[in-house]
Amino acid sequence: MKFRIYRYNPDKDTAPYMQDYELDIRPDDSTQGKMLLDALLLIKQQDDSLSLRKSCREGVCGSDAMNINGRNGLACITPLSSLKEPVELRPLPGLPVIRDLIVDMTQFFKQYHSVKPYLINNDPPPETERLQSPDQRAHLNGLYECILCGCCTTACPSFWWNPDKFVGPAGLLQAYRFIADTRDQATSERLDDLEDPYRLFRCHTIMNCVDVCPKELNPTEAIGKIKDMMVKRIV
């Protein structure tokens, strides 16, 4: 299988370049069930200067998010058999490259932290848990599963143009996760915080986020629900 991988080492290279690699595997028989990350680790045996992040290798940690043949995804859950050759791998778009496939996620996490992604409840904690009915809990499905890999946010042109001001789909999905939580008491403060032409309303519903999410979540729907709640409280 043929691979073309984005290489950039700021200590040595003046500009990024694409490097070709070839592995003696075919995407059909011997690689049955093998994932792109397996191939990347084989390539790293050939050339240990290639840098990438990885950890759980099963789509839970979100470390190995990258741009695979022009589409953001997780290398560890992308089957080799699904890829067209040469497989072109680039770092996530729109973030500064640290080296090769590793990007600086600072801006991404800054936006994530700006939505206060934790439960705000000023009542004294009860003896046991703060309870929810199964119905109330069901509202969190499709929201809490986000692994913060950054695939959606870095696929969003609004984030590319205004990464310092637009929260981005991942951050907004998490904002809605706490707005939708019946145990949270800061709903109106959260809505106030997002009622801004940049923070929320840079989203123009192009749905790149929904298209690329490796966990099949729907940030656009969550953003729509935040807008609904804002409309409900003014009319």
Place this chain on the structure above:
Amino acid sequence: MVNRVVVGAHYGLRDWLIQRITAVLMALYCVALAGYLLMQPYLDYDVWTALFSSLAVRTFSLLFLLSLFYHAWVGIRDIVMDYVKPASVRLVIHVLVILALLLYSIWSVQILWGF
């Protein structure tokens, strides 16, 4: 990377909502006008003047044009927000666009009522 983030203008929802409402108004007007014109066997000067001599048609046409201008204002500002970064250049563009749209509004009244 910018450390101090200047956000919190609190008008995002209003313009987002108005953009949607004006879109619905424009769609209704276009469908109604297109429907009326398709039903006319001949389309000549007399038909046009008869149509636009009605106060209701003039009023709804003005409503359509004002919707269009407000819709355009939100859309153009959205584009400027994405692509024009210096605040001074942005303000100049904003002022020019607002002035142009206000002039168009006055012009629309002039055209529809034929002053």
